[in-house]
C-alpha cells in the first residue's frame with residue numbers, strides 16, 4: 001500500500017488513522033557541505049531509512065523537514081541553517097498536527113547531528129504536554145556498532161558510513177572526482193572552530209574516510225535499515241503492551 005502521507009487523500013487518512021495505522025515516521029535533516037557527498041546527505045539518509053522500515057512497522061512516512069540547525073559548516077556553499085528555537089517550534093507544531101490527525105506514535109528519524117539536542121528537548125516536551133509517544137533516532141549513533149563491525153572503523157560526517165548510505169540511494173549523489181582526503185578534518189577535543197576547517201568530519205584520527213564502494217554501500221544500507229526497523233518494532237511493541 002501507499003505509505004507516503006502526502007500521496008494519500010485526506011479521506012484515506014481519515015479511514016486509516018488511527019483505526020489501522022497509528023504510527024508516523026518523520027524524517028528530519030539539513031542542507032550542508034559533506035565533502036564529496038551531496039549537500040542533501042542528511043536528508044536522503046533518513047528518508048531512505050524511513051521508506052525502508054515503514055512497511056515493517058505499519059506506519060506512514062511524512063514529508064521530511066529538510067532544514068535544520070547547521071552551525072560549523074554554515075559558511076560552505078549551499079549550507080542552510082536555522083536557529084534551534086525556530087527548529088524546535090517548527091518540529092513541535094508539525095508533530096502536534098500529526099497527533100491532531102490521530103497518530104499516537106511519532107518516530108523522528110534524524111540525519112543531522114546539529115539537530116540532536118533540539119530534537120531531544122522537543123520530544124520530551126511533546127511527550128509531557130501532549131501525551132504523544134515519541135522516539136527520536138539519530139541513526140548513525142544507533143547504528144554506530146554496525147558501522148564499526150562492518151567497516152572495521154567508526155564513521156564520520158561525510159565519512160564512510162554517510163557516504164555509503166547516500167551511494168546506496170543513488171551513486172550519482174557522490175562526486176568521487178571531487179574527493180580529496182584533505183577535505184577531512186579530525187574533530188579534536190578541546191577546539192571550537194568556525195567555520196570548521198574541513199567538510200568531512202572524523203571523530204577518530206585516521207578513521208572514517210569514505211571508501212566509495214557501491215557494493216559495500218548497498219550491504220551497509222540493508223543492515224542499517226534492518227537495525228533501525230527492528231529497534232522501532234521493539235519500541236512500538238513495548239508501548240502497546242504497556243497501554244501507552
Ligand SMILES: [Zn+2]
Pocket residue numbers: 034041042111112157158162
Ligand atoms: Zn551528515
